[in-house]
Amino acid sequence: MTTETDQKNDCSSRCLPWGITIFGLLIIAVLIAMPFLAGEPNAEKTPDIVRFFGHFHPVVLHLPIGIFSLIMIQELLAMFTRYKPQTGIMPIFIGAASSVVAVVFGFLLYMGGGYEMSELLEDHLWGGIVFASAAILTLIFKSWPLQPGFSTALYRVMIFGSVAIMSYASHDGASITHGKDYLIEYAPDSLRKILGHEPKEKTEDVPVKALEDQIVYADMVQPILDKRCVECHKESKSKGKFRMDTYELLVKGGKEGNGVVPGDAAKSNIVYRCELPEDDDEHMPPDSKAPMEDHELAVIKWWINSGADPLKTVGQIELPEEIRAAIAKLDLAVDPSTTKSVPDAPKTDLPSTELVKAVAALAKDFPGGLTFQSQASSGLTFTAVSLRNNLDDSVFSKLKTVLPSMVSMDLSSTAITDDSVKLLAAAKDLRMIRLSETKITDAALNTLAGLKNLESVNLYGTRVTDAGVEKLKSLTQLKRLYLWQTDVSEGMITKLKEALPELEIITGI
Ligand code: HEC
Structure with missing residues (x-):
């Protein structure tokens, strides 16, 4: 035992x-x-x-x-x-x-x-x-x-x-x-800096508002009126006792009666006045001013006939093909004389069949990387997040055909060089670009300086210097510039701020 x-x-x-x-x-x-x-x-x-x-x-x-x-x-x-x-x-x-x-x-x-x-x-x-x-x-x-x-x-x-x-x-x-960066995504900038990350990026860089979601009155009708009529029909100067700078006053009208008759464009004074022969004394706007364009008037009439609702979106009103085409022609964002500009309006023209095909063909090279800004937009956005170092100049050159439609590009941490940036000269509509942690140099900024629609440029962690960044002074639309961890001096930042007072420069300091 x-x-x-x-x-x-x-x-x-x-x-x-x-x-x-x-x-x-x-x-x-x-x-x-x-x-x-x-x-x-x-x-x-x-x-x-x-x-x-x-x-x-x-x-x-x-x-x-x-x-x-x-x-x-x-x-x-x-x-x-x-x-x-x-x-x-x-x-x-x-x-x-x-x-x-x-x-x-x-x-x-x-x-x-x-x-x-x-x-x-x-x-x-x-x-x-x-x-x-x-x-x-x-x-x-x-x-x-x-x-x-x-x-x-x-x-x-x-x-x-x-x-x-x-x-x-x-x-x-x-x-x-x-x-x-999940853990430090919402960390304070100071902590992100210690850990070697760039400051948090504001997300409103490229607002994506689909055509369907645009409010007809606020995003289209009022901007047209602002451009063509409001200078003579506002608080300080209300010709014919008629103000067109708010919805209520526009509908109410002036001495002659209603400015807008909801549901009936033909009876609405603003339409009636614009449709008079140009040599008629009562034609609006008066002789000295450029007349309303056909597509602008078409959009206004469409809106009035649909009930002239101040809040309805494009998606809530039946949209005939001609009106869709007319809307596409509205170039609301660019007229500098407008008081209420619509800077965030996406490109609302429909993409051409060739563009749709080109994007589809590129899908296998850039899975998930290349997309339309919205369903009703020909604007493209590109992100290299899934490729990073695998994206070099030769891969980038495949995007050449679609660059003219590009509105936003994230090329950060890729292997591209100035050669790729040169191709971007064709991306005239580009509003946002991230080139952070790439090998680009001052030479690339020559190209960027020619892209007048740029609103946000991220150069964090690149070898750009004062000489290059100075060229960006010509970008009058520029709202945000990320220069953290570059060789750009304090002096140059002050200079840029003087040249572009609206510009926010993010230096991580
Ligand atoms: C350069 C100044 C000017 C601009 C721009 C202008 N108007 Fe006028 N508008 C006038 C004057 C002056 C009158 C008053 C004389 C008249 O009734 O013709 C007037 C009157 C009117 C009236 C009549 C108001 C009433 O009830 O008596 C309407 C409607 C009107 N304008 C519409 C428009 C529209 C729509 C536009 C833009 C497409 C426009 N106007 C742009 C100067 C202007």
Whole structure:
């Protein structure tokens, strides 16, 4: 009886460590071999069951994170207080086992397709494998009888090392799921600066308001009246006792009666006056002024006939093809004489079939990167977020045909040079460009200085200098310029601000 128990004890004190060691090393070998054996993910050939388990990756991964963090905190407390943790082998076993399951599920998730094998993903995969291996090694170490002193120190090194690898791997994972700067996205600028990130970018750079969402009165009718009529029909100068600078007064009219009769353009005085023969004394605007254009009058009549509602959007009123064409001709944003300009109106002309085809053809080179600003717009936006360093001058040149339609481009952190920027000379409608952290130099700013519609330019972390930036003085529409971490001097910033008082310069200081 006694001998039997002894033997049992004997085995459990030696068999268990050996068992754990051999089995543990075997699992490490399998984990390391896994990416090599499985080959490329193939979404079509992958059975659903793979995806089923893959989707549990985000669930399982929190268990090893929790366990190893807890063990680390206990060991830290033990180092600095008199607390003595009694961590048995079981928590480490559960931590290591769950980390293996998390890695395998993560790998299944990746095999299920939908992810490009990016550098980040590869880092994350190997980060996970190295962490699971470190966890197993810690388990193996812990399973052997430990020598106090020496072993405790080594054990702590293994725990802290595992947690370090785990943090690295989970940070990559979070970046894949939430995007790279998720944690510091809303951090104060001062903190972002310490961490080497540019200040938060204001999001209203390129407002996207679809044609359907434009308010007919506020976005189209009133701007036309502002341009053609209001200078003589306003508070300080109301000819014929008729003011056209607010909706109520416009409808109310002047001495002769209603300015606008909702639902009936023909009876509305503003239309009647404009449609009189040009040599008629009562024709509006008077002789000296440029007459209302046909498409402008068409839009106004369409609005009045639809009920002259002050709040209705284009999408809420039936829109015949001629009116859509007329709206497209309204160039409301550019007339400098208007009091109420509409600077944020997107391009509202419909894209041509060639442009739609060109964009579709480019979709495989730039998946998700090239899109129309809105459904009813021929303006294009481009973002290199998914390509970054893979976008170089030769890749960029593929965009050549569509550059004239571009309104917004994010080229930050790409491998492009001044050569690509030269091509941008064709992007006359460009309003927003991000060139941060690229290799561009002052030469690129020659090109940008010719793009008169630019409203926001981001040059953060480039090698531009005073000589280059000075050229941007000619960009009168420019509202925001990011010069953080460039060689531009304080003196030049002051100069720019003098030349362009409306300009906000973001220097991170
Ligand atoms: C250069 C100044 C000027 C501009 C610009 C102008 N008007 Fe007038 N408008 C007048 C004068 C002066 C009168 C009064 C004499 C008259 O009734 O013809 C008047 C009167 C009117 C009246 C009659 C008001 C009433 O009830 O007695 C209407 C309607 C009118 N304008 C519409 C327009 C519209 C629509 C436009 C823009 C397309 C316009 N005007 C632009 C000078 C101007």
